[in-house]
Amino acid sequence: MSWFGSRSGGRGTFARGIHPPANKQFSSGLPIEVVDSPERVVLPLQQNVGGPCTPVVKARQKVARDELIGKGEAFVSSALHAPVAGTAERATMITLANGRHMQAIAIHAEGPQVEGQDLWDDIFGGHWPKDCVGIYDPQQIHEAILDAGIVGLGGAAFPTHVKINPNTRKPIHTLVVNGCECEPYLTADDQLMRQAPDAIIAGAFLAGYAVGAERIVIGVEDNKPEAIASLRAASGRTGIEVAVLKTKYPQGSEKHLIKAVVDREVPLGGLPADVGVAIGNVGTMAAVARAVVRSRPLTHRVVCVTGAGVVRPKNLLVPMGISVGELIDWCGGLTADAARIVSGGPMMGFAVADRATPVTKGTSGITVLVKSDLEIEASGPCVRCGRCVDVCPMGLVPTKLAQAARTGNLSLARRHNILACFECGACAYSCPAKIPLVQWIRAGKALAARHQGR
Amino acid sequence: MTDDTLQIQPAPQPSGPVTDVAPSPHLADSGQTTRAMMVDVLVALIPVVCSALYFFRWHAVRQMAICLAVCLAAEAVFSAMRGRRPPLADGSAAVTGIILALSLPATAPWYAAAIGSLVAIGIGKSIFGGLGMNLFNPAMVGRAFVMISFAGALGAAGYQDPQSQIDIMTRATPLTAFQQSGVVASLADLFRGSTNGSLGETSALACLIGGLYLCLRRTAAWRIPASMLAAATVIALLDTGLSPHGWTVLHHLFGGALLFGAFFIATDPVSSPLTHRGQMIFGAGIGAWVMLIRIFSGYPEGVMFAVLLMNGFTPLINRWTIPTPFGGRLNR
Ligand code: SF4
Numbered sequence A: 001m002s003w004f005g006s007r008s009g010g011r012g013t014f015a016r017g018i019h020p021p022a023n024k025q026f027s028s029g030l031p032i033e034v035v036d037s038p039e040r041v042v043l044p045l046q047q048n049v050g051g052p053c054t055p056v057v058k059a060r061q062k063v064a065r066d067e068l069i070g071k072g073e074a075f076v077s078s079a080l081h082a083p084v085a086g087t088a089e090r091a092t093m094i095t096l097a098n099g100r101h102m103q104a105i106a107i108h109a110e111g112p113q114v115e116g117q118d119l120w121d122d123i124f125g126g127h128w129p130k131d132c133v134g135i136y137d138p139q140q141i142h143e144a145i146l147d148a149g150i151v152g153l154g155g156a157a158f159p160t161h162v163k164i165n166p167n168t169r170k171p172i173h174t175l176v177v178n179g180c181e182c183e184p185y186l187t188a189d190d191q192l193m194r195q196a197p198d199a200i201i202a203g204a205f206l207a208g209y210a211v212g213a214e215r216i217v218i219g220v221e222d223n224k225p226e227a228i229a230s231l232r233a234a235s236g237r238t239g240i241e242v243a244v245l246k247t248k249y250p251q252g253s254e255k256h257l258i259k260a261v262v263d264r265e266v267p268l269g270g271l272p273a274d275v276g277v278a279i280g281n282v283g284t285m286a287a288v289a290r291a292v293v294r295s296r297p298l299t300h301r302v303v304c305v306t307g308a309g310v311v312r313p314k315n316l317l318v319p320m321g322i323s324v325g326e327l328i329d330w331c332g333g334l335t336a337d338a339a340r341i342v343s344g345g346p347m348m349g350f351a352v353a354d355r356a357t358p359v360t361k362g363t364s365g366i367t368v369l370v371k372s373d374l375e376i377e378a379s380g381p382c383v384r385c386g387r388c389v390d391v392c393p394m395g396l397v398p399t400k401l402a403q404a405a406r407t408g409n410l411s412l413a414r415r416h417n418i419l420a421c422f423e424c425g426a427c428a429y430s431c432p433a434k435i436p437l438v439q440w441i442r443a444g445k446a447l448a449a450r451h452q453g454r
Numbered sequence B: 001m002t003d004d005t006l007q008i009q010p011a012p013q014p015s016g017p018v019t020d021v022a023p024s025p026h027l028a029d030s031g032q033t034t035r036a037m038m039v040d041v042l043v044a045l046i047p048v049v050c051s052a053l054y055f056f057r058w059h060a061v062r063q064m065a066i067c068l069a070v071c072l073a074a075e076a077v078f079s080a081m082r083g084r085r086p087p088l089a090d091g092s093a094a095v096t097g098i099i100l101a102l103s104l105p106a107t108a109p110w111y112a113a114a115i116g117s118l119v120a121i122g123i124g125k126s127i128f129g130g131l132g133m134n135l136f137n138p139a140m141v142g143r144a145f146v147m148i149s150f151a152g153a154l155g156a157a158g159y160q161d162p163q164s165q166i167d168i169m170t171r172a173t174p175l176t177a178f179q180q181s182g183v184v185a186s187l188a189d190l191f192r193g194s195t196n197g198s199l200g201e202t203s204a205l206a207c208l209i210g211g212l213y214l215c216l217r218r219t220a221a222w223r224i225p226a227s228m229l230a231a232a233t234v235i236a237l238l239d240t241g242l243s244p245h246g247w248t249v250l251h252h253l254f255g256g257a258l259l260f261g262a263f264f265i266a267t268d269p270v271s272s273p274l275t276h277r278g279q280m281i282f283g284a285g286i287g288a289w290v291m292l293i294r295i296f297s298g299y300p301e302g303v304m305f306a307v308l309l310m311n312g313f314t315p316l317i318n319r320w321t322i323p324t325p326f327g328g329r330l331n332r
């Protein structure tokens, strides 16, 4: 397989970055299993970056599957729907994996539910029209996405209707679809690309049409040959390209993916639209297809439960709001040496304290690490070796950022562009002195942001 | 919202393995540690140590034993005084000791080696706050101190010991011989190391083997030796081109401490710049200074001074070479 040629513009990679062990073997290639419908789902009213949604159901109210239960009010917010039929409970406060407390509506499942193969067919099965120009107009597509409550499923959970918006003033020439899944361990997107390429292609086509893109490119790392083949076969005559990218962390970061595919650098503090690109994850595209073609909301997602700490790692199709604990139990439970449950991948995921934590729209995986994964030497003084500089995909000097944070030196932090750090963790991963660089930088960013507000 | 929304759900925790929480990233490269880096340097020094032992016999053993013992002891004492557990485990004191020993002449008296070690760890490192905090290369601080204090024993003339059993020690170092009497050493001798000089510097071959290992392992930033040797080559070309005198570019590169300094001294991470551009400037600066000292000063060799000088510039270089981040600078 070769880095793709001149047509795509990019070189299939970006500067710096790291090569952590992929550890995809735990769940790679395992067909997506449909989890049994849970007795109760808990749906936080804020699933995404941006504003929370307002509940539109009352306690003890009966809700049907797919019924709207939370309405997004602000522009950057999204709607919430019931993944199961049942009765709404009183709103409660819960703690999410990222440590935020927020209101949530729980639904107690009642009556017959769509399950198993039927659920799979309902969500990803059947025929997906791949050339819908003329059937739907861009505004219609945008509204379908808005109504379906779609957010980025790659982890960032940014409301998709804001990105796939025909009304932006900036012209979009390329839609880049993110199929990198560069985090170690995770295989949910890989498996989705293998098993539901038609839905992804259909969604990409619709989204690309909505934003007026001339090109649609799906970027996949070269460690996923089956996914690449499957997408290529499904793309047919749509003109959608599949770009084979170098396997390197963080290839799936929006900015670095855009660099790899179209060779443009999103300006610091800017958006992909500034370089004429709209971008979305493969799972998001499948959700877009379902929203537009079948008028169905986003209620389920594929989650990869993996790591040496789970007995039988699996790729699962799960309803939003199911608890992390239930998913782990579905996979045979934790092993005796399980040491940390991470929502997401090990590089950027959040450790989960409470197994009742619900799966949200942004949960791409549950990675359970074992003791030996976490045996990290005590941190020592910085020996100024510059390895963190060698790997930072943003071209920063992480040790200086950490120093600025530690000493509260704001001007040093600004001089070194501390706000450009997106906390990918490549620096801390590579540091021989095992300095918690990302923790320091987070503290420094908070400090810088506080002072900027003044 | 109404009041009843503020109730916190108790967390039903099933029994089973205890899991913890911590901020991301949750993984670290276990192969990369400070100790592993130091061990790598010691491994890379093996060819150099072997050549020192081969050419200088028990003089090399004595020098290394003294420096190693005093450096380790000093490190233990000073870190205990500062209320830290002795960080001997990181191996940095051992590296300082060996490099200091290899930068001394075989003839250096025992007290020079001992005082040099004490100063290297005490003033070169501990006073600044220990590993990672020092501005100057500790081994070079120690060496500079004893060189100035015992100018007779460690100056150019001190290398020679007419009574020595070891033949090469009875001769002047190649650089001194050339500077004083225009004698040009044979390139083969310089390459092999069968000349007088500081213990570790004489064999260009040994330095190249160890140095390439360090660079390939990425323990040393290859840009430093590369730019240092490039700068030295350019100036040597100018020098030999302007006044041909038999001391060729290769003599400049293989003679004296240039290679040893390029691979083992200038590459000390703590006292060299962080950024790629900074490392190039730093290396080129050292290479240039070495050549200027050799050609224009009364000293036959200048690696030590050149390194110390550029160490002093490192914080400034770091500041000048802040890289442009991905996506350009923020408009502030
Ligand atoms: S990688 Fe760690 S030890 Fe090396 S310069 Fe960066 S912070 Fe310092």
Ligand code: SF4
Pocket: A391, A392, A393, A394, A395, A396, A397, A398, A401, A420, A421, A422, A423, A424, A425, A426, A427, A428, A437, A438, A441
């Ligand atoms: S966490 Fe920030 S500083 Fe560290 S490598 Fe990633 S972007 Fe660079």
